[in-house]
Amino acid sequence: MDTMKLNKIAAAILLAGVVAMTTGFVTRLVHPATGGGHHAEGHDEKRVLAAYVQAGDAAPASAAAAPVGPEPIAGLLASADVEAGKSIFKKCAACHSAEKGGPNKVGPGLYGVVGNDIADHDGFAYSGAMKELPGNWTYDALNQFLFKPKAFLAGTKMAFAGLRKAEERAAIIAYLRAQDDAPEPLP
Numbered sequence: 001m002d003t004m005k006l007n008k009i010a011a012a013i014l015l016a017g018v019v020a021m022t023t024g025f026v027t028r029l030v031h032p033a034t035g036g037g038h039h040a041e042g043h044d045e046k047r048v049l050a051a052y053v054q055a056g057d058a059a060p061a062s063a064a065a066a067p068v069g070p071e072p073i074a075g076l077l078a079s080a081d082v083e084a085g086k087s088i089f090k091k092c093a094a095c096h097s098a099e100k101g102g103p104n105k106v107g108p109g110l111y112g113v114v115g116n117d118i119a120d121h122d123g124f125a126y127s128g129a130m131k132e133l134p135g136n137w138t139y140d141a142l143n144q145f146l147f148k149p150k151a152f153l154a155g156t157k158m159a160f161a162g163l164r165k166a167e168e169r170a171a172i173i174a175y176l177r178a179q180d181d182a183p184e185p186l187p
Ligand code: HEC
Pocket: 088, 089, 091, 092, 093, 094, 095, 096, 106, 107, 108, 110, 113, 117, 118, 119, 120, 121, 125, 126, 127, 128, 129, 130, 131, 137, 146, 155, 156, 157, 158, 159, 160, 163, 172
């Protein structure tokens, strides 16, 4: 069986689990007495739901107040922790290889990407949005992209929420920089 099929099966099982959990949760909310629960349990769950609703209401306001752009990382790169970057790369490894000659997966192989032209990895079918992006992967461009991929480039195929912490972006970029025959000079 190929990995695509395995992925689909895994996703189906996951979804079934989530649906089962949610329906169970809602059922207990609507009928606090079912499932062996007594009244105290029902109240607890209502309070939990109220907390969720409040959090949901508060989210847009705090998001609007939060700074939009990422913190710059140029000053962090020289002392960035490459080993920490290697371990953060586990978040990317489902979709990317970083070793020399590594395969394209869901995303393109990333060996040598720092400083390279954008959307230039052989044999990878980039989104139209990324193909049209001019220039190369400067430290600044990578910092912006990895902060929030879809905000940096609407229409990118990279389904990854991003790395909010400047230290994490510096570490991963320092790690990627080291995966190169001739690492890009630091800024
Ligand atoms: C769910 C899969 C997925 C994850 C997780 C992911 N990526 Fe990607 N990445 C992609 C895809 C798909 C593209 C191609 C985007 C396009 O064509 O719009 C891409 C493109 C890129 C590019 C541009 C490469 C080029 O050749 O121009 C970089 C750099 C990159 N990803 C870095 C990362 C890093 C670093 C992480 C982890 C912090 C990460 N990605 C996590 C799927 C992913």
